[in-house]
Amino acid sequence: METPYDVVIIGGGPSGSAAATILAKAGRKVVVLERERFPRFKIGESLLPFSIEAFERLGIRKKLDERFIIKHGAEIVTSCGNHNIKFYFREGLKNPHPTAYQVTRSEFDLLMLEHAQEAGAEVRQETAVKKVQFDGEGGDVHLENGEVLRAKYVLDASGRQSVLGTQFGSKVQYPNLRKFAVFAHFENVQREPGEDGSLIRIIRTDDGWFWMIPLTETRMSIGKVIEQADFKRAKLSPEAFLDKVIQEQPVVMERMKHARRDSPVYAAGDYSYRNTRLTGDRWMLIGDAAGFIDPVFSTGVFMGLYSGLQAADAIGIALKAPRRAVHHFQAYEKGLNKVMDLYLRFVSAWYQPEFIDIFVRPEERLQLPQAVNAVLSGNLGRVWAVKWRMEIFYLLVKIQKYIAIVPRLDLTPREPKEKRPLAPLPASALASGTAAD
Numbered sequence: 001m002e003t004p005y006d007v008v009i010i011g012g013g014p015s016g017s018a019a020a021t022i023l024a025k026a027g028r029k030v031v032v033l034e035r036e037r038f039p040r041f042k043i044g045e046s047l048l049p050f051s052i053e054a055f056e057r058l059g060i061r062k063k064l065d066e067r068f069i070i071k072h073g074a075e076i077v078t079s080c081g082n083h084n085i086k087f088y089f090r091e092g093l094k095n096p097h098p099t100a101y102q103v104t105r106s107e108f109d110l111l112m113l114e115h116a117q118e119a120g121a122e123v124r125q126e127t128a129v130k131k132v133q134f135d136g137e138g139g140d141v142h143l144e145n146g147e148v149l150r151a152k153y154v155l156d157a158s159g160r161q162s163v164l165g166t167q168f169g170s171k172v173q174y175p176n177l178r179k180f181a182v183f184a185h186f187e188n189v190q191r192e193p194g195e196d197g198s199l200i201r202i203i204r205t206d207d208g209w210f211w212m213i214p215l216t217e218t219r220m221s222i223g224k225v226i227e228q229a230d231f232k233r234a235k236l237s238p239e240a241f242l243d244k245v246i247q248e249q250p251v252v253m254e255r256m257k258h259a260r261r262d263s264p265v266y267a268a269g270d271y272s273y274r275n276t277r278l279t280g281d282r283w284m285l286i287g288d289a290a291g292f293i294d295p296v297f298s299t300g301v302f303m304g305l306y307s308g309l310q311a312a313d314a315i316g317i318a319l320k321a322p323r324r325a326v327h328h329f330q331a332y333e334k335g336l337n338k339v340m341d342l343y344l345r346f347v348s349a350w351y352q353p354e355f356i357d358i359f360v361r362p363e364e365r366l367q368l369p370q371a372v373n374a375v376l377s378g379n380l381g382r383v384w385a386v387k388w389r390m391e392i393f394y395l396l397v398k399i400q401k402y403i404a405i406v407p408r409l410d411l412t413p414r415e416p417k418e419k420r421p422l423a424p425l426p427a428s429a430l431a432s433g434t435a436a437d
Contacts, residue, residue: 004150005029006319008141009121009157010129010164012038015287015304016157017112021058022312024120028319031149032121033141035128035158038113042105043183043266045221046071046200046213046298049089049097050378054305060115067111069102069214072195074376076359079205079413081251083360085369086199092373094383102198104215129163134282153315154283157308162289165275176348177272177294179208180231182242183223185215185263190255200298203251204356206411209296210245210252219262222246225295228269238267249413271295278336279329284311291340294347302378303343307336339380345394346375353408354400358393361406368393 007023009016012034023030055061073088090098117123128144132154141149156164165171191197191214201212208226215221224245234241242265246252274291278284287304314332318325349355359372371389379386399405 004138004152005031006151007031007153007155007315008033008139008149008151009155010132010141011035011157011159011287011289012113012116012123012125013042013109013157013159013287013304014112014301015289015308016155017109017116018054018058018305018308019155019157019286019312019315020116020121020123021060021112021119022309023316024116026316027120028316030121031151032113032116032123033127033129033143033149034113034123034125037126038110039106040109041263041266042109043181043221043223043268044295044298044300045103045105045108045215046211047100047103048298048302048376048378049092049095049100050380051100051302051305052097054309057309058115060112063111063115064101064103064108067107068104069198069216071100071102071200072098072198073373075196075199075201076356077201077203077251078356078360078409079203079249079251079411080409081413083409085360086196087369087373087376088195089373089377091370092377092379093367093370093386093389094379095374095377097377100377102200102214104219129158131167132164132283134280136281139282152282152319155311155315156283156285156289157287157304159288160271160273160292162275162285164280164283165285165289168277170275170277171273172276173270174272174274174293174344177351178228178270179225179272179294180228180267180269181223181225181271181295182231182238182245182265182267183211183221184242184261184265186220186222186256186259187218187262188258188260189220189222190257191220202296203249204411205249205413210249211295212252212255222252223295231269238265251413274340278333284314284329284332286311290336293340293343294350296347296350297343297376299343299378303339306339310335342375342380349394349397352397352401353411354397356411357400357404357406357409358396360409366392 006028007030009020009032012032020030020032075086077084130142130144133140138152139154203210211223213221278290286307310332314328317328371386374386
């Protein structure tokens with residue numbers, strides 16, 4: 001058998017590409033196995049400021065500046081049209097970076113993968129992994145084409161498919177987050193001038209929420225998240241369902257007078273999960289292969305980059321000093337679980353009606369807006385100034401459930417003044433697909 005790889009990385013998305021770049025720059029023999037051919041459509045287009053440090057470490061920030069929209073913050077709007085609040089990252093508590101990016105994922109992921117290749121990683125696209133067999137010295141990665149690759153360590157960055165998570169049966173769903181999303185790209189959606197035109201717009205409805213993400217000067221990603229059971233009860237195709245829910249919301253329709261859909265409508269469900277084991281003797285799960293919580297607050301790519309770099313560092317130490325591997329693998333698993341717990345708490349609260357009551361009326365005197373802003377920016381809650389303020393925020397949400405400390409919102413939308421079918425794609429393009437962050 002040929003000289004084994006130091007690391008085989010299953011999956012070429014942001015987490016796999018980030019880990020490959022770090023390891024290859026350190027002189028390690030790394031191969032990335034990607035089952036698809038890039039570029040390919042992917043959702044999860046809004047990034048967080050705390051990812052800037054990762055981009056700088058990877059040496060890719062200049063490329064991002066040249067290609068993608070600079071994101072200044074977020075806007076949260078209620079479907080009744082009576083409340084909206086804008087968050088600018090520069091105003092967040094302890095935020096070291098004032099901006100992030102809005103990206104077209106097909107371009108962003110390809111850029112990341114090519115950057116890993118430029119750093120020295122071997123990249124194989126359209127290469128699917130069948131299974132991995134481990135022993136005390138490493139793992140044999142069996143490909144669908146019959147080839148077997150030997151590696152000292154294996155990083156699973158295969159996304160929702162989670163090759164190792166599926167193989168070990170460790171993937172579990174979050175029972176309180178059985179959501180369903182339908183989404184597409186649109187041209188000519190109205191947006192505000194200046195930096196406000198870069199904000200991700202989140203519209204909270206009585207049955208879920210919308211996202212509106214500017215991708216280019218004319219193109220926007222729009223999607224709706226609801227309960228999976230509600231989508232099934234509607235008995236509509238993803239195309240018909242997305243058209244229906246957009247027309248039902250005046251705060252969405254007001255931006256879409258001249259909109260034209262220019263992508264298929266995609267659908268994704270059962271995307272909230274976590275693996276009960278994130279590491280083993282010779283393997284680690286990173287990115288969506290480790291777990292995914294929810295698309296709200298745009299934590300998917302951030303978590304992918306965070307876990308990819310943390311895992312690469314742990315494996316780098318293990319390759320130099322094998323006796324230290326267990327300690328660093330355990331620290332990685334503990335740390336990543338803490339981060340997922342942080343966002344799980346935030347997301348679970350978001351789906352409670354009391355959350356939006358408090359959220360759109362933040363208490364300025366305690367700098368609660370700035371603390372929430374910090375979490376929305378990717379602050380992991382390790383800064384005490386953020387942590388104690390978030391505890392107060394959660395307390396207010398809990399109290400609101402039993403005692404109306406602020407007026408409860410009625411999220412019933414006003415009827416649109418004009419109902420107009422959205423411009424469809426040609427019949428040949430109306431194909432439904434699946435894509436997840």
